[in-house]
Amino acid sequence: MSQSTNTNCAECGMPCESREFHPLAACALFKMLNDAAAVRSNLEFVLECGRKQSHEIEQGFAVQIARDDGSTFLCAANGGVLTQVWPRAQRKYAVSHKRDLIANGFKAKVVAVEFVRPRVVQEQIK
Numbered sequence: 001m002s003q004s005t006n007t008n009c010a011e012c013g014m015p016c017e018s019r020e021f022h023p024l025a026a027c028a029l030f031k032m033l034n035d036a037a038a039v040r041s042n043l044e045f046v047l048e049c050g051r052k053q054s055h056e057i058e059q060g061f062a063v064q065i066a067r068d069d070g071s072t073f074l075c076a077a078n079g080g081v082l083t084q085v086w087p088r089a090q091r092k093y094a095v096s097h098k099r100d101l102i103a104n105g106f107k108a109k110v111v112a113v114e115f116v117r118p119r120v121v122q123e124q125i126k
């Protein structure tokens with residue numbers, strides 16, 4: 001026996017679980033389509049768009065290295081895949097990193113970048 005409480009929406013009659021997100025727009029869609037799966041997939045799409053937009057773009061600095069052939073790449077942090085980025089207020093750390101790289105023979109310079117902070121999606125991975 002299922003633990004979820006299924007009820008029908010009083011407005012449109014769609015079978016919903018008790019805690020299911022079911023805004024009025026979903027009622028309108030269900031009345032048009034009479035297809036609960038389609039309503040849920042549309043809601044999921046809208047929610048996903050909202051999650052993407054909630055990632056705020058910030059301004060900061062990174063260090064760019066020029067290869068001998070003239071192409072460039074942004075320095076990654078300690079062998080990782082993500083670019084090491086300093087927020088605007090920490091520009092001096094980017095400059096210091098650039099100087100270290102130049103001292104080690106790299107053609108490095110500080111560049112302004114836009115970035116999005118990584119967000120934890122799972123607290124711990126074993």
Ligand SMILES: [Zn+2]
Pocket residue numbers: 009010011012013014022026027030
């Ligand atoms: Zn409804």
